[in-house]
Amino acid sequence: MVGITSYGAYIPLHRLSRAELHRAWGGIGMLGMSVPGEKAVAGYDEDSITMAVEAIIDCMRDTDPKKVDGLFFASTTHPYNEKQSSTYISAVVDLEREIRTADFSGSLRAGTIAMTSAIDAIKGGALNNVVVAAADTRLGAPSGLMEQSCGDGSAAFILGDKDVIASIEASYTISDEFAGVWRADVDTFVRSWEDRMVLDTGYSALLYEAISGVMNKCNLKPGDFAKAVYYSPLDVRAHNRLARNLGFDPAQVQDSMFMTVGNTGTALAMMMLVAALEEAKAGDKILFANYGNGADAFVLEVTDAIEKVRDRRGIKGHLESKRMVNNYETYLRWRNLIPMEPAQRPELAPASISAIRRSRKEILALYGVKCKKCGTPQYRAPASAGGRTPSRICVICQAKDEFEDYKFADRKARIFSFTHDNLATTPDPPVTNTMLDFEGGGRGMFDFTDRDPDNVEVGMLVEMTFRKLFFDRGIHNYYWKARPIRV
Amino acid sequence: MAEGIKDKVAIVGAGCTNFGELWDKSISDLMVDATYEALEDAGIESKDIDAAWIGHWSETSGCTGMSLSGSLGLQYKPVSRLENACATGSDCLRSAAYAVACGACDIALAVGAEKLKDMGIAGLPNQYPLGTPMVLTNLSAPGLFAMLATTYFHRYGLSPQEGKRMMAHIPVKSHHNGFLNPKAHFKREVTLEQVLNSPIIAWPLGILDCCGVSDGAAAAIVVRASEAKKFRDDPVYIKALQICANPADGARRTDYDFTHIEATYRAGVAAYAEAGIKDPRKEISMAEVHDCFSITEALIMEDLQFSSRGKVKEDLEAGIFNLDGPLPVQPSGGLKCFGHPVAASGLRMLYEMYKQLQGKAGPRQVKDPKLGLTQNMGGHPADNVVSCVIVGL
Numbered sequence: 001m002v003g004i005t006s007y008g009a010y011i012p013l014h015r016l017s018r019a020e021l022h023r024a025w026g027g028i029g030m031l032g033m034s035v036p037g038e039k040a041v042a043g044y045d046e047d048s049i050t051m052a053v054e055a056i057i058d059c060m061r062d063t064d065p066k067k068v069d070g071l072f073f074a075s076t077t078h079p080y081n082e083k084q085s086s087t088y089i090s091a092v093v094d095l096e097r098e099i100r101t102a103d104f105s106g107s108l109r110a111g112t113i114a115m116t117s118a119i120d121a122i123k124g125g126a127l128n129n130v131v132v133a134a135a136d137t138r139l140g141a142p143s144g145l146m147e148q149s150c151g152d153g154s155a156a157f158i159l160g161d162k163d164v165i166a167s168i169e170a171s172y173t174i175s176d177e178f179a180g181v182w183r184a185d186v187d188t189f190v191r192s193w194e195d196r197m198v199l200d201t202g203y204s205a206l207l208y209e210a211i212s213g214v215m216n217k218c219n220l221k222p223g224d225f226a227k228a229v230y231y232s233p234l235d236v237r238a239h240n241r242l243a244r245n246l247g248f249d250p251a252q253v254q255d256s257m258f259m260t261v262g263n264t265g266t267a268l269a270m271m272m273l274v275a276a277l278e279e280a281k282a283g284d285k286i287l288f289a290n291y292g293n294g295a296d297a298f299v300l301e302v303t304d305a306i307e308k309v310r311d312r313r314g315i316k317g318h319l320e321s322k323r324m325v326n327n328y329e330t331y332l333r334w335r336n337l338i339p340m341e342p343a344q345r346p347e348l349a350p351a352s353i354s355a356i357r358r359s360r361k362e363i364l365a366l367y368g369v370k371c372k373k374c375g376t377p378q379y380r381a382p383a384s385a386g387g388r389t390p391s392r393i394c395v396i397c398q399a400k401d402e403f404e405d406y407k408f409a410d411r412k413a414r415i416f417s418f419t420h421d422n423l424a425t426t427p428d429p430p431v432t433n434t435m436l437d438f439e440g441g442g443r444g445m446f447d448f449t450d451r452d453p454d455n456v457e458v459g460m461l462v463e464m465t466f467r468k469l470f471f472d473r474g475i476h477n478y479y480w481k482a483r484p485i486r487v
Numbered sequence: 488m489a490e491g492i493k494d495k496v497a498i499v500g501a502g503c504t505n506f507g508e509l510w511d512k513s514i515s516d517l518m519v520d521a522t523y524e525a526l527e528d529a530g531i532e533s534k535d536i537d538a539a540w541i542g543h544w545s546e547t548s549g550c551t552g553m554s555l556s557g558s559l560g561l562q563y564k565p566v567s568r569l570e571n572a573c574a575t576g577s578d579c580l581r582s583a584a585y586a587v588a589c590g591a592c593d594i595a596l597a598v599g600a601e602k603l604k605d606m607g608i609a610g611l612p613n614q615y616p617l618g619t620p621m622v623l624t625n626l627s628a629p630g631l632f633a634m635l636a637t638t639y640f641h642r643y644g645l646s647p648q649e650g651k652r653m654m655a656h657i658p659v660k661s662h663h664n665g666f667l668n669p670k671a672h673f674k675r676e677v678t679l680e681q682v683l684n685s686p687i688i689a690w691p692l693g694i695l696d697c698c699g700v701s702d703g704a705a706a707a708i709v710v711r712a713s714e715a716k717k718f719r720d721d722p723v724y725i726k727a728l729q730i731c732a733n734p735a736d737g738a739r740r741t742d743y744d745f746t747h748i749e750a751t752y753r754a755g756v757a758a759y760a761e762a763g764i765k766d767p768r769k770e771i772s773m774a775e776v777h778d779c780f781s782i783t784e785a786l787i788m789e790d791l792q793f794s795s796r797g798k799v800k801e802d803l804e805a806g807i808f809n810l811d812g813p814l815p816v817q818p819s820g821g822l823k824c825f826g827h828p829v830a831a832s833g834l835r836m837l838y839e840m841y842k843q844l845q846g847k848a849g850p851r852q853v854k855d856p857k858l859g860l861t862q863n864m865g866g867h868p869a870d871n872v873v874s875c876v877i878v879g880l
Contacts, residue, residue: 344608348624349615356620363622378739382620395739417638417745420690421630423610430690431625435634435869437741445738445869447625458641469624479622 002122003164003300005129006309008059009155009274010051011261011318013450013486014041016325018148024328025143039151039262041325044334044427045449045467048075048135049085049092050478051154051267053466056093056133057410058313059156063129065093068158070100070130072118074110074266076183077137078103079476089133091364092466092478094407100127108181108231108292110134111155111266116296118159119168129160136265139335141189149234150190151262155270165306166277166286168298172214175294178202181234192234199238203291204245207231210295211246211287218299222247226284226302227276231269231291232256260319266292275315280306317487323452333427343425351475355382361405362390366464366480368442369403371396377406377441406442408464409480413438415460420453432456434482450483461485491761496584497715497722498878500529500708503838506826507672509702514543514602515558517704521831522559522598525706529718536708537592538565540582542575542599542830545612555598572865573777574730575599576705576833577874581728583709593710599835600704601828610700611829629689629697629780631867636691636782638745643797651691654781655682656803658695658823661778664810665820667851672701672826682781696781701826705834707841723841726858727761727877729754737869748783750873751790751862758860758875759792767792768814771877772856773843775836777864778821787862788816791875815853818843833874836861840878 015038022034042051052073060068071093073086086101102117104110111134118130135154140146180198183190192198207230215221222228228248232239236258243253254272256263264271269290276286280302289297325331332338359382361367368379369390374397380390393400413436424431432448434456448456449467462482469477502524504517512520518541526533541555552566571578576599583595606612611628615621640650659679665671677695685693715722731754737743755767764770774791778784785803788794793814794802802808808816819825819839822832840859842848858879865872 345610345627346606346608346613348621349613349619351621352618355618359620363620376740380739381623383615383623395734395736416741417634417641419630419633419637419692420687421625421627421633422686422690423627423629423688424625426625431627431630433626433630433634435738435745441741443739443741443743445623445626458637469622472621477621 001164001167002119002159002161003167004157005160005163005165006059006063006158007156007274007277007314008055008057008061008312009153009271009314009318010054010058011040011153011315012042012046012051013321013323014043014325015039015322016041016328016331020328021148028145028148035148037259040153041331041334042137042152043450045469045481046152047079047468048077048137049079049089050466050468051135051137051152052089052133052156053092055135055154055156056089056131059131059158060093061311063158065095068095068099068129068131070118070121070127071095072102072104072114072130072132074104074114074132074134075136076105076108076110076265078105091360094365108266109290109294109296111270112290112296115157115159116171116173119171122159122161129158132157132159134267134270136267138265139189142332142337145234146190146192149263151264153261153264153271154267155274157270163305164303165309166280166300166302169301170214170218170299172210172217172297173294174206174210176206177293195235199233199235203233203238204242206295207242207289207291208245210297211289214297214299220285220299222252224285225252225287226280227254228252228287229254229269229272229276230287230289232258232263234263271315277302277306278314278316282306313487321487345425348470348472350473351477353475359390363479366407366409368406368408370406371399372402372404373397373399377438379408379442379444381444408438408442408444411438411440412461412463412485413482415456415458415462416443417458418448418456434462436462436482447481448483449481488760492584492588492728493726493761493763494724495588495712496709496725497712498707498725498837498841499710499715499718499722500525500531501706501838501841502528503670503705503835504703505670506701506703506828506835508604510604512702514554514600517602517702518555518558518598518600521600521704521706522596525708529708531594531708533559533561535594536561536564536596537594538586539596539598540567540569540579542569542579543601544570544572544575544614544829545601545603571872573779573829574833574863574865574872574874575830576835577861577863577876578730578833580707580709580834580837580876581730581874583707584725584728587709587711593714595709596706597709597834598704598706599831599833601830602702603700603828604702627689628867629692632780632783633689633692635745635786635868639782639786640691642744642746647691651683653800653803654696654785655679657778657781657784658682660809661817661821661823664818664851665824667849668820668825671820671824672699673820673824692780692782698779698822699824699826701828703826703828703831703835705831705838707834707837721845721880723844723878723880725876726879727758727875729757729761730872730874731757732872733870735870745868747786747790748864748868748871748873750871751787751864754862754873754875755791758877762877764877770858771814771860772858773815773818773840773853774860774862775817775819775821775839776862777832778817778823779827784816791860791862810851810853818848818851818853833861833863836863837876837878844878844880
């Protein structure tokens with residue numbers, strides 16, 4: 001029996017109130033309509049890769065990384081057109097080399113297409129445990145409904161055929177060529193055809209067809225399902241209309257998080273499924289469907305094993321933990337949507353691909369070493385003045401090449417010292433730099449992100465988070481930072 | 488322990504340019520000005536120099552010994568370029584002193600020069616070597632040193648207000664001295680309140696807790712002690728010259744307390760041993776130290792054993808290190824007011840000690856000094872190299 005064996009999700013800490021967008025631009029369209037709620041906004045140092053890492057870490061809380069033999073990552077906002085995101089992510093979450101990685105893109109349905117591919121690979125016996133993640137940071141052009149609607153977030157599942165928490169009982173797929181919502185290779189912002197046609201010809205018709213199709217296939221009626229979890233378009237009213245047309249009771253329909261997160265693109269339906277699984281009981285049947293250049297529909301059945309995977313930050317945990325972005329201008333700055341005066345600071349040197357590759361274990365998976373002679377865990381920043389990684393000589397007993405690997409990424413740490421630096425350049429000033437002492441030993445200096453500058457003190461407990469540092473000369477450069485314990 | 492070079496090497500000439508934003512001077516100008524002042528002071532010509540060491544940190548200035556031989560027109564002499572961050576100047580002196588001490592040459596020249604004000608922006612240039620993964624880029628020098636203050640305040644139970652007030656005594660004192668120094672970059676007095684209220688650069692350091700970034704050069708001419716009187720009646724002798732590079736462990740080992748700089752302490756201990764000093768606070772007459780930030784100077788006072796651990800606050804409040812106090816520190820104004828052209832600073836500190844010992848320091852003359860100490864630090868609190876030089880008549 002193939003199905004979901006674990007779930008995880010991530011919602012960025014920051015939220016932007018739609019009232020603030022209204023303050024900046026006035027209402028939407030001729031009627032001056034104001035849109036309620038708020039949307040989740042990736043920090044200036046987050047993108048689809050970093051958010052996927054968060055959701056996967058949440059999902060793999062009790063999974064041995066060595067048992068994962070596939071990583072599929074779906075997004076319409078991959079940082080590179082030519083260079084895989086999933087190989088990068090697998091290095092960050094420390095998966096083995098002998099795995100199958102693939103990026104899925106091109107459609108908001110990419111996440112469920114990736115899930116279908118994983119299900120088929122497991123059914124066919126090629127793979128056993130496949131991580132499928134989806135994340136998006138889509139942009140609507142300033143002042144438009146798309147800007148009001150799009151939010152940022154991610155979700156991840158592990159699919160397998162042992163200890164399944166929700167089995168995949170059936171699926172139904174339609175492929176349909178229609179450019180209702182799209183973004184060309186040179187576009188920054190999402191485009192849309194006239195919304196009445198987008199909804200009538202596309203969304204409402206195709207999801208109706210796919211959902212009816214999978215229910216007929218299994219001889220099930222709307223009343224048989226505990227929850228109906230399906231993608232919501234930008235106009236959330238169409239989400240409710242579809243439920244009525246299909247015969248679902250509004251209480252059965254999984255909330256689309258429009259009021260709290262916004263439309264997270266490829267991640268949305270999967271994030272909604274995580275939210276549904278957080279509340280699901282053994283025996284529940286869940287209808288799960290996604291839309292985008294066609295539609296995918298699935299019938300899931302929750303098993304007793306669901307109770308074993310409750311320890312997740314998931315949707316509920318991340319929703320509760322939030323901070324409002326001060327104003328719309330901050331959002332524009334974080335998304336790099338307005339040219340800013342350059343900082344009066346020297347330019348950065350180019351990132352070295354060879355140096356990054358050489359130090360990939362330290363940089364991407366935040367590995368340090370532990371001395372086999374004196375037992376001291378130690379981390380050497382790959383860019384410290386006193387040499388480069390890897391560490392060859394023990395910092396305490398000076399033994400040479402007597403190390404075993406020691407992972408710091410999943411360890412908490414306490415702030416030993418810090419400063420708020422007004423001189424260093426950042427889209428979120430001041431730069432808060434910390435010297436951290438890790439639980440179990442080891443020290444390192446790290447940027448402190450998602451912090452409230454007024455609430456930083458010596459001794460504060462922090463955790464590590466993978467973030468994007470900058471884009472320069474064609475290279476997206478990432479590294480680990482510290483943050484306050486999120487949930 | 489090795490024999491050391493105490494009283495084996497003498498400084499017979501020294502030069503130092505004005506420090507500041509010298510928009511009309513190139514690094515070559517600065518090398519020529521500092522060296523020719525030193526040559527004139529020693530009563531020799533450039534052709535008399537047997538070997539030279541030039542230090543500059545910024546790679547924008549050219550990278551070989553030719554930056555000096557070309558500027559001075561030195562004719563086919565051995566010239567090496569040295570770089571040890573902010574401790575570069577002292578390291579040039581070390582090479583020159585060792586060369587004459589061992590007899591490899593008779594007259595050696597050490598020059599430190601830096602041209603920082605050609606960038607169009609304030610602060611220091613980034614110096615990322617090739618092959619840097621560029622993962623710790625959001626660090627400024629004030630930010631790195633500010634973490635010392637955070638930890639010092641925490642360890643000794645100082646509130647931010649108390650801690651900032653303790654630090655503020657340092658720039659007030661140094662600005663007073665710099666005000667008296669015609670070559671200083673910043674020649675104005677500041678009050679305690681001005682320091683306390685200056686805009687925060689990197690919490691808890693305000694802008695008046697930070698030293699200036701300047702252009703400038705300094706030079707010294709050294710000979711064997713036995714020859715020194717042939718050049719002048721009042722040569723200044725090197726009593727100790729120690730450099731200590733830490734193993735870049737401060738950001739890696741959890742037992743480092745971040746309330747002292749181990750390399751400063753060890754360089755001091757080694758220098759006191761070489762010079763035969765038992766009680767530094769009593770025996771040292773005056774010092775020029777690496778006050779890149781006020782907290783750095785506070786810790787140096789403890790590391791050099793001028794103040795007991797955790798007690799520098801009392802000494803600062805009592806004015807121990809003021810120009811009229813028992814142990815004047817930064818009679819020149821220090822990095823804070825004289826300015827800090829990175830590679831020149833170590834030799835600039837030496838220049839001040841040399842002039843003070845000769846009684847030529849004008850209105851900022853320290854009364855009857857016997858031994859002067861310079862402490863010069865390159866790097867930041869976790870990874871650094873520190874020199875400690877003691878000179879006397």
